[in-house]
Amino acid sequence: MKKIILLVSMLIVSNVGFGQFDGGVGTVGCQAISISNPNIVSWAKGIEVKRGFQGTSSTNYASYGKHYMAQGRPDSTTTSAISLGRNGEAIITFDRPIINGQGYDFAVFENGFTPDFLELAFVEVSSDGINYFRFPSTSNISSEAGIDPTLINNLAGKYEVGNGTPFNLDDIDDDANLDKFNIRFVKLIDVNSGVDTDSQGNIIYDASSGGPSTGFDLTGVCVLNGGEPYLISSFEGMLSQTNTFEIVSSTNGVVDANGNYHKDYINNGVVFEALGLYGGSFAIGFGLSNLTTTTDSYYESSANMGLEGPDSVYLNAYYSDYAGTAEHNIIRMDDNSAFMPMGVYVSNSMSTYNYNTTSLPANCYLKMVAYGYDENGDTTGTSSIYLADKRNGLNMNVKDWTYLNLSSLGECSKVLIKLESNDDGGYGMNPPSYFCSDNFVINVSSGIPDLPMNISTLAATNISTNSATINGDFFEGNQTITEKGFQYKLSNQSVWEDIVINEGETSYMLTNLLSDTNYVYRAFATSSTSTLYGVEMSFKTLYDASINSINANEISMNLYPNPSSGVFNINIEGLSSGADIIISDLSGRIVKKQSINGRVNSIMVDLSSSKKGVYFVKIITEKTTTSRKLIIF
Secondary structure, X not given: OHHXXXXXXXXXXXXXXXXXXXXXXXXXXXXXXXXXXXXOOEEOOEEEEEOOEOOOOOXXXXXXXOHHHHOOOXXXXXXXXXXXXXXXXXXXXXXXXXXXXXXXXXXXXXXXXXXXXXXXXEEEEEOOOOOOEEOOOEEOOOOHXXXXXXXXXXXXXXXXXXXXXXXXXXXXXXXXXXXXXXXXXXXXXXXXXXXXXXXXXXXXXXXXXXOOOOOOEEEEEEEOOEOOOOEEEOOOOOOOOOOOEEOOOOOOOEEOOOOOEEEEEEEOOEEEEEEEHHHHOEEEEXXXXXXXXXXXXXXXXXXXXXXXEOOOOEEEEEOOOOOOOOOOOEXXXXXXXXXXXXXXXXXXXXXXXXXXHHOOOOOOXXXXXXXXXXXXXXXXXXXXXXXXXXXXXXXXXXXXOEEXXXXXXXXXXXXXXXXXXXXXXXXXXXXXXXXXXEEEEEOOOOOOOOOOOEEXXXXXXXXXXXXXXXXXXXXXXXXXXXXXXXXXXXXXXXXXXXXXXXXXXXXXXXXXXXXXXXXXXXXXEEOOOOEEEOOOEEEEXXXXXXXXXXXXXXXXXXXXXXXXXXXXXXXXXXXXOOEXXXXXXXXXXXXXXXXXXXXXXXXXXXXXXXXXEEEEEEEEOOOOEEEEEEEEO
């Protein structure tokens, strides 16, 4: 028993030192996804980053890069990235759901400098923004000095800049809390080199660095298999000048019977209402902004820019709990139809952020609450997020764009956003009740994406004189396969014989076949609506000398290609014992001689160094000689 354990241990240890997975960019079999890959359907739309420290003993956070540098299609430079810091996190959203299709479903890009200087990250996915599921990972790297891509699997950052690490949702176990046809969020978590472990318990090492650019440097995330795009209001092009803002007033609003002014900011069919009270002099509700340079503005985001980056347009908003019965901060469809809100990015205004930093008392908070209402005015659901929180020793104050998940609101006729705080002076809350928002997302999909069932017939294996294993690939898409299997027949017959296999099986061994005989087969699968067939493929069983002994003296030989450039194949049938192959020219000079045994039915010969002309190929056994003419050109 001790010897067996020692042998297994030696095998495990030796396995660590050798490449198990694909290598770096440019090597044979590399699985990297280039930024120019034609299968990419979209790129990251929004990113929320929680920075980590510049090192395990540092109290300074990583600070290199901005969120927008990892949104959209990246370039091939190493400078356009955002650094997560040690164990920092990034949550990425998209303009459509990622779906579990065929092959890889999405890819993560990092600014790796060389194949031996890689910074890695764990990858998790979620369909609801609450439950996240991590890809099982492997790292057999033994030190930071021995980084090798062939020892890494399912960790982001495996390849050099401009090339992404692909991920297949099939690698994650099925779970009731994960809808693989509706992945809305991808989370990246920087690997703490020398501390964190992979799924097998191995310590992970990467190219650990320090300073502002510590940790995983995210440059982009692409979608390879995506569902129907969302409807997104991003407000671009709604302001004609830069570094400015707009709110409702008596000059741009429409007056009502009460002397109040209304203005609807409409983007992509979605209305964001603004209301000007007291003759338009008191603006509440939504407005537009692309301010980037002020230090204490009600109308500038604390992120100092829109979600898409500098000069991009976003919404500013004011919530007044003194507006009486006049509703404001209302979001609805232009045609007042029902809709399914998915989420929106929010931040403090600059002035609100500054107040929260310097004046919000301990044990106080500022909270945003979104309410959904149906056509009857009944609440469909709520969702909330803290813009600042100093309770229980916390010191949280939202500065960068943060995602507010609205899927809990369900189907709505309108969404209403309010602010709440327990920092109240008796005349309403003390924090400036301004906030900013960008990229309001609505789900317009009718349901599960239309993924067709796909059936593939694969090559036969384990072919013998009387048996063969036939194989297939059965992808059911969003349908349900009720029956699957194979059909096969003799190549000269027209009637198929059906074979049904069980769920989870993809192959079947045919037995009691005729030797030296051609068969045709195909995979099939049936759903509630149709039956699909894979392409027809064929195989030939091996020759059985014991069955065909009556023809033992007959040998068939074919040469192909013929004429040939010098490299050709000899196909032999009927050979039951050893033989000699002799190739000679017209003068009878032997140019090649080779002995073969009775199990050989095909060999390749290389005469490319011989002169052009006519040659004779002979197979000589104890009982017969077979000859064919070969032309080399």
